[in-house]
Amino acid sequence: MAVRSAVIIGGGITGALTARELSLAGWKVTVLEAKHVGAGSSSRTAAGIRQQFSTPATVRGMRYSVGWYRRFTEEIEDGTCPIIQNGYLFLHEAPARWASALAVVAVQRAAGLAEVEALEGEELWRRFPWVDRERCIGGTFCPTDGFLLPHLVYNEGMRRARALGAEVVQSAPVLSAERTGDRVTAVHTPKGVFEADLFLDCTNAWSRRTGRILGAVELPVDPLKRYLWFLARGGSMTAETLGTLPLTIAPTGVYCRPENAESLLIGKLHATPPEVAFTYEDQDRVEPEFAPTSGTDAVPWALWAELAEFLPAVGEFDGFSAVTSGFYGTTPDHNPFLDYDPEIRNLIRLVGFSGHGVMFGPFTAWVARHLAEAGKRIATVPLDGHDLDVSNFHIGRTYDSHEQLVI
Ligand SMILES: Cc1cc2nc3c(=O)[nH]c(=O)nc-3n(C[C@H](O)[C@H](O)[C@H](O)COP(=O)(O)OP(=O)(O)OC[C@H]3O[C@@H](n4cnc5c(N)ncnc54)[C@H](O)[C@@H]3O)c2cc1C
Structure with a gap:
């Protein structure tokens, strides 16, 4: 089977853990980061992690994240438990x-x-x-x-992704994109043009701008x-x-x-x-x-x-x-978007974490891996022996199941 390539835009916790997860799944990954790894919210966070949410899918997802962070040194194959x-x-x-x-x-x-x-x-x-x-x-x-300890998460996550073959390019803001029909074929940065089969937006608070750059939907973030x-x-x-x-x-x-x-x-x-x-x-x-x-x-x-x-x-x-x-x-219902873009068939949006992106990190990466493998929107992900409904994180949802425990 030909190696599939993915470009991840954004080098925070979401980008780092997604780069590792896709590399493990056999993707050839390139991370493009506008400044340096951890230049965004991931280095300015309270970094709380809780499973006490009112949205059942989030409770289960954060249970997965807690378990993953507890296994961090095994998952990352080095480092200190964060x-x-x-x-x-x-x-x-x-x-x-x-x-x-x-x-x-x-x-x-x-x-x-x-x-x-x-x-x-x-x-x-x-x-x-x-x-x-x-x-x-x-x-x-x-x-x-x-x-x-968020710096451990993005630094060690990125180190592990690199060890698995990912390339991390810093000082590489994505400035424009090439399109063929409803697919992005390449993105342009001052460090060069990067082609890929799949693109992932991990720019969170920047994602409205990223959407405009890529010609994607402008999400309410x-x-x-x-x-x-x-x-x-x-x-x-x-x-x-x-x-x-x-x-x-x-x-x-x-x-x-x-x-x-x-x-x-x-x-x-x-x-x-x-x-x-x-x-x-x-x-x-x-x-x-x-x-x-x-x-x-x-x-x-x-x-x-x-x-x-x-x-x-x-x-x-x-x-x-x-x-x-x-x-x-922040999104209207305080839940993130973990889904394919409605306009661009090979663009996954992992944004809108509304104060929960550090704790979501491992779960986000897990969902991203299943989205990448499916090549289209998914209704569920396998999680701890169950199929977890991820429709609360779809783009275009109605926002009627607002997360009640917001900090
Ligand atoms: C004060 C505060 C408290 C918080 N408390 C918590 C908490 O208790 N628990 C919790 O889980 N979360 C918390 N959060 C939220 C959490 O920090 C974020 O949700 C999380 O860090 C988002 O990670 P990320 O990787 O998605 O985004 P970021 O870390 O923001 O990374 C996005 C990256 O994208 C890059 N980028 C942007 N545009 C481009 C482009 N065009 N090309 C290339 N790269 C680009 C940026 O440089 C940046 O490095 C808090 C946030 C703040 C500010």
Whole structure:
């Protein structure tokens, strides 16, 4: 059988893990990255990984991703395991929201997430004594959730792809494409022209632009600015407690996780217009209202106070030590697109991760491999002994099954 060739556009976690997966399946892979590996959101992320979703296909998909990251050193054949399984704890204060959370737990258990726990009253405080007793009535906790060391994922993923024969070309932005009918035949970069049988768009927050460059459908993927702030440990919380905190989401949506035993990462979604023409520099631009150094009226100070209402010991921390930022590529229902482009028959779009692209990485690559092998849209992928319905990730879906657990 002739060797089939694939060009992957974008060298983040999605591109790296997809390059490895297609190389394993026998494809001759070339990755074209506009800047350098990890130049996008993959190096600016909170990197949480959870299976606590409301969409059953995502619960199963993230279960696959957790298992894959646990096997990382075998899958990558080297390296350090990048997953830290401190768990995810969603806290609740309103009875109606707690009732909804219990309904979602039932969905998660039905989707195979046996270890998710619904903790109420004394049991919650016994397990997590740093949670404020007056403010929280319950919490859902999954001990196998956690967070990742993202630089290991894209660097080791790309190294393994190279070892399997993939070529990785940096400083190679795709600027234009050649078409024959409904197929792309080649893409043009400053480093040359690259022909292939199959093309994969792994540019996430850039994917509207990539769509225009390739003459593909412009997908509803909005680049939305997101910030992360880092607080230095202080007061009564010990380094041991901080280092083992789960990724914790307060009822108001502000979340935190240990960056290490001395530093706490915090974040929260905020309303912001899509920045469709953002530059690479814009990824790291910190608007004054989001800069801790702007004074205590700035957003991060309010978020710190908000978090301390639910985790009082965090209120005793020393203060902000850093801020970072980047872009989500957000879709209307917060689920990604993992599908063939409707206009271009040999283009797979793997974009729109909406704050979930790191955890989706292994699952995305697995779906990509099955899409590539099928040569057309697929309804299911084999996953852990079952056929998983992937229609929630199709292009052109109706967006009526909106993911409810969005951070
Ligand atoms: C603040 C923040 C917090 C987050 N928290 C989480 C979290 O807790 N858990 C989680 O799973 N996800 C989280 N995310 C989202 C996650 O980081 C992204 O979904 C993920 O990194 C996307 O990876 P990617 O490889 O698809 O895209 P990227 O890493 O953005 O890579 C895309 C690449 O495409 C390249 N590119 C663009 N255009 C072209 C072109 N024309 N030619 C060639 N190359 C091109 C870019 O240079 C870039 O390197 C967060 C994101 C942010 C910003």
